[in-house]
Amino acid sequence: MIEFKNVSKVYPxxxxxxKNINIKIEKGEFVVIVGLSGAGKSTFLRSxxxxxxxxxxxxxxxxxxxxxxxxxxxxxxxRNIGMIFQNFNLVKRSTVIRNVxxxxxxxxxxxxxxxxLFPKEDxxxxxxALDRVNIVEKAYTRSDQLSGGQQQRVSIARALAQEAKIIxxxxxxxxxxxLTTKQVMDDLQKINQDLxxxxxxxxHFIDIARQYATRIIGLQAGEVVFDGPVEEATDERFSEIYxxxxxxxxxxxxxxxxxANESSK
Amino acid sequence: MNQxxxxxxxxxxxxxxxxxxxxxxxxxxxxxxxxxxSTFSELIEGFPNMFSVLDQMIPPNWAYFDNxxxxxxxxxxxxxxxxxxxxxxxxxxxxxxxxNMIKSTWVYYPVRFLLNLVRTIPELLLAAIFVAIFxxxxxxxxxxxxxxxxxxxxxxxYEAIEGIDKGPLESMTAVGANKxxxxxxxxxxxxxAYYVSYVLYxxxxxxxxxxxxxxxxxxxxxxxYDRTLGxxxxxxxxxxxxxxxxxxxxxxxxxxxxxxxxL
Ligand SMILES: Nc1ncnc2c1ncn2[C@@H]1O[C@H](COP(=O)(O)OP(=O)(O)O)[C@@H](O)[C@H]1O
Ligand SMILES: [Mg+2]
Numbered sequence: 001m002i003e004f005k006n007v008s009k010v011y012p013x014x015x016x017x018x019k020n021i022n023i024k025i026e027k028g029e030f031v032v033i034v035g036l037s038g039a040g041k042s043t044f045l046r047s048x049x050x051x052x053x054x055x056x057x058x059x060x061x062x063x064x065x066x067x068x069x070x071x072x073x074x075x076x077x078x079r080n081i082g083m084i085f086q087n088f089n090l091v092k093r094s095t096v097i098r099n100v101x102x103x104x105x106x107x108x109x110x111x112x113x114x115x116x117l118f119p120k121e122d123x124x125x126x127x128x129a130l131d132r133v134n135i136v137e138k139a140y141t142r143s144d145q146l147s148g149g150q151q152q153r154v155s156i157a158r159a160l161a162q163e164a165k166i167i168x169x170x171x172x173x174x175x176x177x178x179l180t181t182k183q184v185m186d187d188l189q190k191i192n193q194d195l196x197x198x199x200x201x202x203x204h205f206i207d208i209a210r211q212y213a214t215r216i217i218g219l220q221a222g223e224v225v226f227d228g229p230v231e232e233a234t235d236e237r238f239s240e241i242y243x244x245x246x247x248x249x250x251x252x253x254x255x256x257x258x259x260a261n262e263s264s265k
Numbered sequence: 266m267n268q269x270x271x272x273x274x275x276x277x278x279x280x281x282x283x284x285x286x287x288x289x290x291x292x293x294x295x296x297x298x299x300x301x302x303s304t305f306s307e308l309i310e311g312f313p314n315m316f317s318v319l320d321q322m323i324p325p326n327w328a329y330f331d332n333x334x335x336x337x338x339x340x341x342x343x344x345x346x347x348x349x350x351x352x353x354x355x356x357x358x359x360x361x362x363x364x365n366m367i368k369s370t371w372v373y374y375p376v377r378f379l380l381n382l383v384r385t386i387p388e389l390l391l392a393a394i395f396v397a398i399f400x401x402x403x404x405x406x407x408x409x410x411x412x413x414x415x416x417x418x419x420x421x422x423y424e425a426i427e428g429i430d431k432g433p434l435e436s437m438t439a440v441g442a443n444k445x446x447x448x449x450x451x452x453x454x455x456x457x458a459y460y461v462s463y464v465l466y467x468x469x470x471x472x473x474x475x476x477x478x479x480x481x482x483x484x485x486x487x488x489x490y491d492r493t494l495g496x497x498x499x500x501x502x503x504x505x506x507x508x509x510x511x512x513x514x515x516x517x518x519x520x521x522x523x524x525x526x527x528l
């Protein structure tokens with residue numbers, strides 16, 4: 001369970017990233033965070049594994065404060081959270097399997113991992129993870145030889161190899177075409193359903209959100225302005241909240257490219 | 266229409282700046298020549314001398330080759346050892362100079378300053394200092410080359426580190442890697458090829474440098490150069506020069522080819 005207690009974040013330049021957020025995400029949920037660009041979705045997600053620090057309040061995971069965790073405790077907490085990025089964030093010069101195995105470093109001694117001596121079980125785990133996202137035949141290919149969709153599946157495999165209990169995905173399909181978008185979102189859904197991994201995904205597009213989420217959280221200017229099941233997340237409701245309907249994928253393909261540039265800055 | 270357009274066209278920058286630069290350079294050239302007492306007449310007076318030396322250099326004394334081959338191998342060995350030492354010491358220096366590795370300006374500015382300082386000291390001077398400390402022989406030369414190449418390799422490598430894709434850095438943090446794992450899995454794969462290329466480059470420079478370190482008594486082929494020049498044995502000097510040129514060219518060629526394949 002992920003719990004936000006009175007969480008706020010103010011950036012050094014004064015921008016309010018998050019504003020007094022109180023939310024509980026239960027184990028096994030598939031939550032999609034929606035909102036306009038700049039609403040605070042990335043800030044929300046990155047606060048959970050402390051890629052961003054919050055300025056007040058507390059975030060706990062299964063009752064343990066990640067906000068207060070330090071050193072080894074923080075690393076173990078992060079080890080249990082897989083993260084998927086819009087730009088995949090793989091080491092392009094490394095092979096696929098090495099990228100997946102990098103998810104295992106938190107389980108072993110520094111020396112062992114630095115020498116690349118991962119145990120046989122880890123290699124099997126990595127290969128199984130790749131198999132689950134249907135890309136095991138690329139295990140020994142260099143990552144920069146893969147298409148965007150394939151790279152994203154490798155990064156999902158990395159989260160699986162991590163044996164993560166939570167998966168966070170920050171606009172995982174923003175730089176993918178509609179077909180690969182479906183494959184990647186299907187993979188995330190399947191993992192969520194088969195393994196019961198709590199999944200929190202940021203999405204720009206409300207139609208994809210409705211298709212996959214069990215629960216939708218709407219953000220605006222760092223505040224939660226909607227929190228409910230998919231059935232309640234109607235166009236009318238969102239138009240009311242945002243003063244205009246949220247974007248859908250089909251509506252404007254150009255938007256995809258734009259948002260991709262924006263977040264890669 | 267024309268009116269509006271004319272207002273929008275920016276004024277061409279004045280060429281005055283270029284003229285001033287040109288005049289300044291002329292003044293500087295003239296000034297330095299004046300200060301160092303070098304004149305054209307001196308240059309012309311020196312010509313006959315130059316030809317007489319050249320004349321004595323040809324033909325080279327090929328038999329002398331046997332005497333210097335060991336010294337030449339020594340020179341290469343010095344360059345290898347010096348480069349190796351530099352390559353190793355450069356690693357921590359490069360990491361501690363890169364602003365995306367170390368967040369505190371209090372660390373990376375002083376380290377960078379130290380690197381810049383080291384690179385301003387000519388290797389001959391370094392070698393002379395070490396000869397004074399450790400005595401004659403190749404050891405001070407190796408140390409001088411080591412420090413010199415630390416400066417070059419660390420500087421180039423830290424710039425490469427600062428240019429890496431930060432995505433993998435982020436994902437390794439998210440995975441729960443400690444600092445060493447973080448570097449090994451996200452930084453090393455991205456800069457390894459550059460680093461090796463810079464080490465080779467530094468080796469090329471070190472072979473050249475090693476060839477003259479003997480002038481200050483720091484071992485290698487340079488000692489023979491010094492000796493034969495002193496006895497005015499110009500035929501031997503030319504043998505040394507040709508041999509050195511050959512070795513440097515071969516090493517440069519191999520190293521350049523290797524570097525092309527790396528990047
Ligand atoms: N490093 C930063 N410094 C200052 N402001 C930031 C920073 N990162 C994000 N912001 C601001 O915080 C707000 C929320 O950003 P973000 O969480 O990235 O939104 P989203 O992911 O929903 O597009 C935006 O107004 C953005 O401009
Ligand atoms: Mg974002």
